Amino acid sequence: MNRAMMMSAAKNLLTRYGSTKNNIYRCMSTGKLTTVDVNEKSGVAVLTMNRLPVNGLNLELLRDIRNDIDEIEGNKCRGLILTSASSSVFSAGLDIMEMYKPNQDRLKEFWTTLQDTWLALYGSSVPTAAAINGHSPAGGCLLATSCEYRVMLPKFTIGLNETKLGIVAPKWFMATFCNVLPRRVAEMALTQGKMFSSEEALKVGLVDELAQSKEEAIEKCQQFFATFAKTNPFARAMTKQQFRSKDLQQLEDEKAQDLEAFLFFVNQPSVQKGLGIYLDSLKAKTK
Numbered sequence: 644m645n646r647a648m649m650m651s652a653a654k655n656l657l658t659r660y661g662s663t664k665n666n667i668y669r670c671m672s673t674g675k676l677t678t679v680d681v682n683e684k685s686g687v688a689v690l691t692m693n694r695l696p697v698n699g700l701n702l703e704l705l706r707d708i709r710n711d712i713d714e715i716e717g718n719k720c721r722g723l724i725l726t727s728a729s730s731s732v733f734s735a736g737l738d739i740m741e742m743y744k745p746n747q748d749r750l751k752e753f754w755t756t757l758q759d760t761w762l763a764l765y766g767s768s769v770p771t772a773a774a775i776n777g778h779s780p781a782g783g784c785l786l787a788t789s790c791e792y793r794v795m796l797p798k799f800t801i802g803l804n805e806t807k808l809g810i811v812a813p814k815w816f817m818a819t820f821c822n823v824l825p826r827r828v829a830e831m832a833l834t835q836g837k838m839f840s841s842e843e844a845l846k847v848g849l850v851d852e853l854a855q856s857k858e859e860a861i862e863k864c865q866q867f868f869a870t871f872a873k874t875n876p877f878a879r880a881m882t883k884q885q886f887r888s889k890d891l892q893q894l895e896d897e898k899a900q901d902l903e904a905f906l907f908f909v910n911q912p913s914v915q916k917g918l919g920i921y922l923d924s925l926k927a928k929t930k
């Protein structure tokens with residue numbers, strides 16, 4: 644191989660594997676709206692949501708996340724860290740445009756994909772953590788709390804604010820919240836539609852640690868995964884799945900009813916009106 648060929652091969656490798664100070668990262672898959680980078684040394688995959696500006700969870704982003712989780716599971720990665728390409732928003736939750744004046748077929752597919760994404764993430768056999776590097780309301784909070792561990796940057800907010808929008812979080816959103824928070828704290832926060840500051844979230848246990856940067860958050864997630872170094876991966880995964888099986892089974896059993904309830908609720912004229920007003924208030928903020 645001559646020098647030019649060697650340079651070209653190295654360049655190709657760097658494009659595919661991208662080098663950082665300590666480790667080599669392999670880009671495993673790149674959906675249009677997500678990227679997945681696997682640390683070759685640790686086997687940990689970083690799944691980055693990249694639908695800027697706010698990672699609103701629309702049908703396409705949810706599909707990409709779902710496919711990435713399946714791929715990470717299939718590749719037997721040692722951990723999955725969910726994070727955002729934005730420096731101020733982890734995810735703004737469900738893209739309200741999917742629910743406002745919706746096309747009914749797409750609305751069905753949207754909700755079914757959200758259900759499947761949650762089943763895949765909450766039930767994942769791979770250890771999961773969220774590096775919450777920005778605001779994380781509603782569906783964003785659902786994704787973060789579906790993971791086993793959360794590290795958040797200061798001065799952002801997280802919570803299930805649905806009641807403030809005049810909508811009701813489904814049972815499986817609530818179950819995910821209750822898996823993290825004491826029941827009374829969860830009930831109060833859900834009914835109030837409370838958004839916690841990062842510091843408050845740490846205090847109540849909604850997040851496990853704070854970090855000063857995204858890199859530090861990812862490092863802390865990796866340290867969490869390292870706590871499993873002396874456990875049997877199969878026994879670990881089975882324990883997690885058994886622990887979460889009631890919540891998972893409930894949605895599996897009630898998927899069709901959950902979809903019907905969502906469609907009925909979202910199509911109510913009063914709900915449509917409320918969503919329209921909320922969207923206008925969000926847009927007015929930017930004017």
Ligand SMILES: CCCC/C=C\CC(=O)SCCNC(=O)CCNC(=O)[C@H](O)C(C)(C)COP(=O)(O)OP(=O)(O)OC[C@H]1O[C@@H](n2cnc3c(N)ncnc32)[C@H](O)[C@@H]1OP(=O)(O)O
Binds near residue numbers: 738812922
């Ligand atoms: C039965 C139904 C059950 C459903 C269960 C769950 C529901 C949800 O998940 S509903 C979504 C709830 N989400 C929110 O309430 C968050 C709303 N957004 C915000 O509070 C802020 O945008 C946020 C703090 C996340 C970020 O603030 P900024 O960085 O200042 O950004 P902007 O507010 O300027 O937003 C930029 C741009 O994005 C639009 N936007 C924001 N969030 C959403 C959203 N969830 N869906 C659709 N669009 C959203 C916002 O309107 C701006 O648009 P433009 O003005 O056109 O730029």
